[in-house]
Amino acid sequence: METLPLEPWTGESATEVIRASLQAGRDVVSANKGPVAHALDDLRSLAVRHGVSYRFESAVADGLPVFNLIEHTLPAAGITEISGLFNSTSNVVLDALAEGVSLSDAIAQAVSEGIAETDPSFDLDGLDAAVKLSALCAAVWGRRLPLENVEVEPVDESVRARAVAARESGGRLVSMGTISLVDGAPANARVRLADIKPENMFYPLRGASLGLCIKSELLCPVSVMSHRPTVKDTAYGLLSDILSMARGSYPTRGTRLAYDAG
């Protein structure tokens, strides 16, 4: 089980630790999105070669079934777009800014609620969500998405007026990530501030809540959301990976997701 801190630009040292474990013939369960974003193909090949499993349900959106959802419940759907609220700190801070609170007070409030880390710059500058988009891209489409190809719009003091205006017009300014597949390649990868109205499916997601919407060729848009998860829910994602291994999840023929050799 691997839960090292994330180094967003390289995915190290987690990737090295996972690589060594797989080479030693050990199954790996990881909550880390870095290795998925940067080295999924390598790690998957290693797992196959050594007859072990590498699973990472908690890598995006804590215990919310994301990778398992796509792998097990959306066969052959032809996924074309994934969008969602991937970073709760950004959205908690934006909601506070919309109430007229200063950025530093908004951050302090998010920290005191246990949602933001003491230094939330990695969340607020959009990089956390960008790594998640990259991990989804690798896992869902088997394509590398370099972080520098993700357009990011940070949450800072300058967006307060937009947050207030959105609230006053009955909406809500949120940080939303989007990625599509166009002609077989990742496209339109961005983390942007969007003014959403109550009719938008993401509108009710407050506090630490996260959610994503999957568009596909065969099925209508499907969304999946977790409501106010905590660190316990990240732990559930790890548990669910261990249980999937224990009950011998089937090999994902025809899909590009978490691979169990067994």
Added chain:
Amino acid sequence: METLPLEPWTGESATEVIRASLQAGRDVVSANKGPVAHALDDLRSLAVRHGVSYRFESAVADGLPVFNLIEHTLPAAGITEISGLFNSTSNVVLDALAEGVSLSDAIAQAVSEGIAETDPSFDLDGLDAAVKLSALCAAVWGRRLPLENVEVEPVDESVRARAVAARESGGRLVSMGTISLVDGAPANARVRLADIKPENMFYPLRGASLGLCIKSELLCPVSVMSHRPTVKDTAYGLLSDILSMARGSYPTRGTRLAYDAG
């Protein structure tokens, strides 16, 4: 593949057809909730005895992954409650009533949009949602829930004032189904009209959209929603069952869901 019309009180003749097919050694994929609600244990035993599969992803909420979601992505979560918008006709009609439209005009509008059947009484009296609750109860908890044990609140002319009042106070009157597991037995099974506000996760579900929320012991509430599905999405659910069989979905040890003997 079985897509016969539903007889809500007995689940026949679909159940008989499925039983005969399983006995003849044929895999069965069904979009029918009646057999799940009334005879799941029997049909599952038959499938095991004859070494075949019986799957029914489309039985509740069209192609939305419901049974596969629970089976494959929420292992050992200890599900305690399921609630949701299970009947789009009721909610489309309620939204029209809220605009001041008469019941007959609201129904005509829903029929013309292809959402309601010409005789929508089965939907509007809450019975359709009740059968879905019963099917979920059987599949998720392995417990029978007789339809007469589900408290239903119909959508009729008399609720128009409530629908209008809900809209005027910034909310929305919807028909919501709920069921919990209390001390190992199904409890609080009801299909009721609820005034929900924009903060409610179901608020954005308009038109034919459906969704449900799953509460559990180990995980925070998780919801899954389909946005404006059509009959094509029901077909996708059938396809997804066939693909699950083709790739040899693992036996659901320790769960009570759709069972593949192979």
